[in-house]
Amino acid sequence: MINTISVKNLHVSYYGKEAINGINLSVKAGNLVGIIGPNGAGKSTFIKALLNLIPIDKGEIEIYGSSINDVRKKIAYVPQRSQIDWDFPIHVLDTVLIGTYPSLGIFKRPKKKEKEWAYECLKKVGMESFYNRQIGELSGGQQQRVFLARALAQQAEVFFLDEPFVGIDMASEETIIHLLKDLRDQGKTVVVVHHDLSKANDYFDELVLLNKELIGFGRVDDVLQPEVMMRAYEGQLSFMKEIGVHV
Ligand code: ADP
Ligand code: MG
Numbered sequence: 001m002i003n004t005i006s007v008k009n010l011h012v013s014y015y016g017k018e019a020i021n022g023i024n025l026s027v028k029a030g031n032l033v034g035i036i037g038p039n040g041a042g043k044s045t046f047i048k049a050l051l052n053l054i055p056i057d058k059g060e061i062e063i064y065g066s067s068i069n070d071v072r073k074k075i076a077y078v079p080q081r082s083q084i085d086w087d088f089p090i091h092v093l094d095t096v097l098i099g100t101y102p103s104l105g106i107f108k109r110p111k112k113k114e115k116e117w118a119y120e121c122l123k124k125v126g127m128e129s130f131y132n133r134q135i136g137e138l139s140g141g142q143q144q145r146v147f148l149a150r151a152l153a154q155q156a157e158v159f160f161l162d163e164p165f166v167g168i169d170m171a172s173e174e175t176i177i178h179l180l181k182d183l184r185d186q187g188k189t190v191v192v193v194h195h196d197l198s199k200a201n202d203y204f205d206e207l208v209l210l211n212k213e214l215i216g217f218g219r220v221d222d223v224l225q226p227e228v229m230m231r232a233y234e235g236q237l238s239f240m241k242e243i244g245v246h247v
Contacts, residue, residue, distance in 0.1 A: 003065070004029045004158055004189040005050065010059035012042070012049045019045045021212045023059075027191070029157075032184040034200055034220075035193045037210035037232050043193045044080060046210060047160050051077055063158060073102040076151035080162040080193075081144065086136045092146050093131040096121055099153030121149040126175055141172025148176055159183060159190045166195075177203055200224060 005027040012020040019042045027033055035043045048054045050061055052068045063071050076099070096118040097110045110118075122128040125145035135143060144164055151159055159180070165173045180190050184205070194200070200207060200220055207223040209216035215232040216223040223229075 003027070004031075004063065005191070006060075006062045006065075007050070008060040010046075010049060010061065011057040012045055012054065013057055014045075018212060020049060020210075023210075023214045025208065025214060025217050027189060027206070029189050030184060030187045031205045032180060032190045032203070033192070033206045033208060034204035035191060035208045035210060036195060036197060036200065036223075037215070041211045041232070043210055044162055046208075047077075047162055047191070047193060051075065051160065073154075074157040076154045076156035076159045078144075078147045078151055078159075078161040078164060081140060081167060083162075084143075084147075086143065088135070090135050091131070092122065092127065092133050092135060092138070093118055095135050095146055096149045096153050099150040102154060118149070118153050121152040122146070124152055124179060125149045139169065139172075141168035144168050145172055145175060148179060152179070157188055159188060161191070162193045163195065164192060197224070 003026045005025075007023055007025050010020055010023040011018070023046065035046065037043055045054065049056050049059075050063075050068070052061075061068060063075065068075065093115065097114060099121070100110055100114040100118060119128060119131060122131055125148050127142060127145050127149060130138065130142065130146075135146065138146065148161075148164070151161075161180075164176055168176075180192065184190050192204070194203070201224070204220050206218060207216065207220050208214065209223050209228065209232050211232040211234075216225075216228040
């Protein structure tokens with residue numbers, strides 16, 4: 001199978017302080033991959049670096065064998081909810097329509113066809129009856145579903161979602177994971193930053209365990225081994241107990 005994402009010797013720092021230290025990995029198409037690790041481990045930084053949203057110190061990143069800027073249309077990104085300005089006045093359908101922009105070209109406005117497609121995508125996440133609401137009026141789970149609809153509208157090949165399940169209701173979480181598994185089954189690549197390890201087995205095919213460095217990477221069962229987890233969550237024994245890993 002094709003390598004969707006290939007990362008070699010990636011280093012990222014903020015003001016001279018290292019956040020990502022020498023990561024190598026490759027992900028194949030048709031995988032649902034979880035990125036786990038403690039707070040501040042560099043999970044969001046890693047995704048932003050892959051998307052070329054922040055400068056890197058060194059390393060090579062290829063998506064489908066090309067640089068991200070050449071394949072940007074194929075990549076959808078749902079940022080952490082805390083990073084989105086929910087007071088920004090925009091309707092639900094318009095939010096989803098933004099997903100169609102990459103394929104529209106710069107000077108074209110979305111027409112009936114794009115609007116119908118955006119509405120279809122809202123249906124997939126069960127949010128069509130909210131199409132003319134302000135995004136700020138929705139619950140956390142509804143907002144997250146709308147952002148997933150936007151990613152679906154983009155018809156991307158690779159999906160990055162940063163902590164999509166934080167602060168949302170169980171029904172929304174189930175809708176979202178179901179759709180992500182569908183995308184995976186269609187051969188797309190889905191990468192999700194996640195911290196609730198109890199569900200990692202149900203949700204993901206592979207796990208990336210980060211703590212500045214790459215601590216573990218592979219099939220979920222291989223990464224969720226106490227001795228591997230200990231290396232990432234060192235000094236956080238209460239957390240280890242909480243997630244059911246006994247050491
Ligand atoms: P995670 O998503 O795993 O919680 P982050 O990638 O957000 O971790 O952060 C990794 C480290 O980089 C943390 O120590 C964080 O404080 C720092 N960091 C993240 N963003 C910035 C920024 N914009 N400026 C300076 N430091 C940052
Ligand atoms: Mg984060």
